[in-house]
Amino acid sequence: xxxxxxxxxxxxxxxxxxxxxxxxxxxxxxxxxxxxxxxxxxxxxxxxxxxxxxxxxxxxxxxxxxxxxxxxxxxxxxxxxxxxxxxxxxxxxxxxxxxxxxxxxxxxxxxxxxxxxxxxxxxxxxxxxxxxxxxxxxxxxxxxxxxxxxxxxxxxxxxxxxxxxxxxxxxxxxxxxxxxxxxxxxxxxxxxxxxxxxxxxxxxxxxxxxxxxxxxxxxxxxxxxxxxxxxxxxxxxxxxxxxxxxxxxxxxxxxxxxxxxxxxxxxxxxxxxxxxxxxxxxxxxxxxxxxxxxxxxxxxxxxxxxxxxxxxxxxxxxxxxxxxxxxxxxxxxxxxxxxxxxxxxxxxxxxxxxxxxxxxxxxxxxxxxxxxxxxxxxxxxxxxxxxxxxxxxxxxxxxxxxxxxxxxxxxxxxxxxxxxxxxxxxxxxxxxxx
Numbered sequence: 001x002x003x004x005x006x007x008x009x010x011x012x013x014x015x016x017x018x019x020x021x022x023x024x025x026x027x028x029x030x031x032x033x034x035x036x037x038x039x040x041x042x043x044x045x046x047x048x049x050x051x052x053x054x055x056x057x058x059x060x061x062x063x064x065x066x067x068x069x070x071x072x073x074x075x076x077x078x079x080x081x082x083x084x085x086x087x088x089x090x091x092x093x094x095x096x097x098x099x100x101x102x103x104x105x106x107x108x109x110x111x112x113x114x115x116x117x118x119x120x121x122x123x124x125x126x127x128x129x130x131x132x133x134x135x136x137x138x139x140x141x142x143x144x145x146x147x148x149x150x151x152x153x154x155x156x157x158x159x160x161x162x163x164x165x166x167x168x169x170x171x172x173x174x175x176x177x178x179x180x181x182x183x184x185x186x187x188x189x190x191x192x193x194x195x196x197x198x199x200x201x202x203x204x205x206x207x208x209x210x211x212x213x214x215x216x217x218x219x220x221x222x223x224x225x226x227x228x229x230x231x232x233x234x235x236x237x238x239x240x241x242x243x244x245x246x247x248x249x250x251x252x253x254x255x256x257x258x259x260x261x262x263x264x265x266x267x268x269x270x271x272x273x274x275x276x277x278x279x280x281x282x283x284x285x286x287x288x289x290x291x292x293x294x295x296x297x298x299x300x301x302x303x304x305x306x307x308x309x310x311x312x313x314x315x316x317x318x319x320x321x322x323x324x325x326x327x328x329x330x331x332x333x334x335x336x337x338x339x340x341x342x343x344x345x346x347x348x349x350x351x352x353x354x355x356x357x358x359x360x361x362x363x364x365x366x367x368x369x370x371x372x373x374x375x376x377x378x379x380x381x382x383x384x385x386x387x388x389x390x391x392x393x394x395x396x397x398x399x400x401x402x403x404x405x406x407x408x409x410x411x412x413x414x415x416x417x418x419x420x421x422x423x424x425x426x427x428x429x430x431x432x433x434x
Contacts, residue, residue: 001066003043004073006386009036010420011112014428021423023389026317027063030427066080070123076149077318078377084322085371088135092330096346097154099146099335099402103178103212103221107245107277113347115146118154118335123338125357127161134167136329139214141173143195144343147423149181152169152189156236160192172196178213180221190238197239198232200225201275204244204253205260224414226264240265242272246297250298251299255306279409296414301425309433313370314417314426316390325370325396341370342397374399387413 008022009031011017018036020029031039034057041045041047049057049066060066067073100115101108130136139162143155155175163171172194179200190198198387203212205221215221242261244254258272276296277289291299302322304311324330332340334347339362345351354362376382376393387392393399394411401407415422 001049001061004064004067004069005070006073006389007065008386009043009173010040010424011036012424012427014424019420019423019427022064022317023309023316023386024077024318025064027065028315028423028427029063031053046423049397074377074383074388080320081322081377083260084320085326086135086328088329090140091133091136091328092139092140092144092324092327093126093130093132094144094332094343095158096144096146096332097151097158099347100150101145101147101178102150102180102216103147103213103267103418104215104220106294107247113146114334117151122333122337123154123158123161126128126333127165128157129359130162130357131167133197133329137168138170139168140174140311141171143173143175143177144346145176146335147178147181148175149177151184152181155193162322163240165195170192180215180219182225182231182336184231187228187230187231187235190232191235195238197241198408199243200229200243202261203246203259203294204250205256208250208253208290212245217380227264228372229270233265233270238269238293242270242271243275244300245275245277247277254303257349258303258307260339263374271326273311274303276414291410293410294417297416297418297422298316299420300422304429305425308429309428310429315427316387316413316422316424318389319392323392323396326372326375337372343369343399369400370396374403375380387419391415 002023004024007020008023009018009020012019016033018031018033018037020031021027022363036055038047038052039060039240042049049061064073074100098115098117100117130139141159141162148155159173160167169284174197175190175195175201201213202222202225206220208346211224212366213221215224229240232238242257243258246254254274261270261272276291279290302312304314324332330341331353332343332346333339333356336401337357338347338352339354340346340352341354342351351362351366353366356362374396375390376399382388382393391413396412398409402409402411
C-alpha cells in the first residue's frame with residue numbers, strides 16, 4: 001500500500017497539531033504530533049502500514065489514506081461518473097418558457113435575445129419528447145429564462161401534463177428567477193408544482209443591487225425581491241437559495257447580503273452563496289472587474305472569516321454527479337423549441353443541437369464536443385491533479401470553448417494554491433461554532 005496522492009497533510013499554523021484531508025474519500029482528520037510523525041514516515045516510505053497498531057492501520061486503510069494504486073482510485077471515480085452520465089432512469093430538463101426579462105443586468109449573456117414566449121406547439125413537442133423516452137422514471141425540471149415567472153401559466157400547464165405521464169414515477173423541480181414577480185398566489189402554488197428550490201440573485205444591499213440589476217421603469221427591484229422572499233419564507237418545504245454575484249466593483253456586498261438574509265430569515269430554509277461573475281460567452285460584455293481564480297480563493301477565505309462560520313466553499317467535497325452538458329438524458333429547451341446542452345448557449349443558433357418539434361437533424365458534432373470531446377478524464381493535466389475529485393475539470397462549456405473554439409479560459413478550481421489555508425480556516429471556524 002502507498003500514500004494516496006489525494007492526501008493533503010500539513011502542520012496547522014493555529015495550534016500544535018496536523019490536519020489531513022483526502023479529496024477522493026473526503027475524510028478530514030485532526031492528528032496529534034505522534035500520529036502525524038508515523039504517517040509522515042509512511043509517506044516518505046520509511047515505514048509501512050504493518051508498523052502501525054491495528055486501530056490506526058484500519059482507520060487509514062478504510063479512509064483511503066493509503067491505497068494500492070492511485071490509478072485504480074481514479075478509474076473507480078471515472079466509472080462512477082460514467083454511470084451518472086449514461087443513466088437512463090432520470091431525465092433532467094431545463095425549460096425556458098420565455099426569453100423575456102424584466103431586469104437589465106449589465107453582465108447578462110441574454111441581453112441581445114428577443115423576448116419570445118413558448119407556444120402550444122412547443123409544449124406539445126416537449127410532452128411527446130418525454131413520452132418517447134420510455135426508460136425514464138424520474139424527471140427533474142429547472143425552470144429558466146429569461147424570467148420564467150413572466151410566463152407562469154406555461155409552467156403550470158407543462159407541470160400538470162408532465163406529472164400526468166403514467167410512466168413517470170417521480171417528479172420534482174426548481175426555478176431560477178430574479179424574484180421580482182413573486183406574488184402570494186405564485187408562492188402558494190409552488191408546492192403543488194413540486195418546486196423544491198427557488199434560486200434568486202441579489203447583488204448587494206438596496207442601492208448597489210438596484211444599480212446592478214435594475215428593472216423596467218426604475219422599479220426598486222431589491223424591495224420587490226425581499227417582498228417575494230418574505231412570502232416564500234412561510235414555506236419551509238421550499239429551499240430558498242440566494243446567489244450573490246460578485247466582482248471587484250461590489251466585493252464588499254456578499255458579507256452584507258449574507259448577514260441581511262441570516263438576520264431577516266433566522267432559522268428558516270435559506271442558503272446564501274457566492275457567485276463569481278465571469279466573462280459571458282456570447283454577451284458581448286467583458287467583465288473588467290472579474291476576479292482571477294487565485295483571487296476568488298482569497299475572497300472566499302476572507303469572506304467566511306468575516307462571517308465567522310464554516311462553509312462548504314471552504315471544504316471542497318468530491319462531486320460524483322455531472323453537469324447536464326455531459327449527461328445523456330439532460331437538455332435545455334428554449335421557448336422556440338431549440339435543444340441545447342448548456343444554459344449559456346440558450347438562444348445561440350450555432351450551439352443548438354436540434355429542435356424538439358422536429359428531432360430530425362441532431363448535431364452530432366456539437367453533442368460529441370459536450371459529451372466526450374473535452375472530458376477531463378482524457379486530459380493529462382487533470383488526471384494528474386489531486387483536486388480533480390471536487391473540481392471535475394471545471395465547467396464543460398468553458399472546456400469546449402478552449403478546445404474547439406479558441407478561447408483561453410482558466411478552468412482550474414479557486415482552491416488551487418490555497419488548500420491548506422482553506423482547510424485550516426474551515427477547521428477553526430467549525431471548532432468555534434461547536
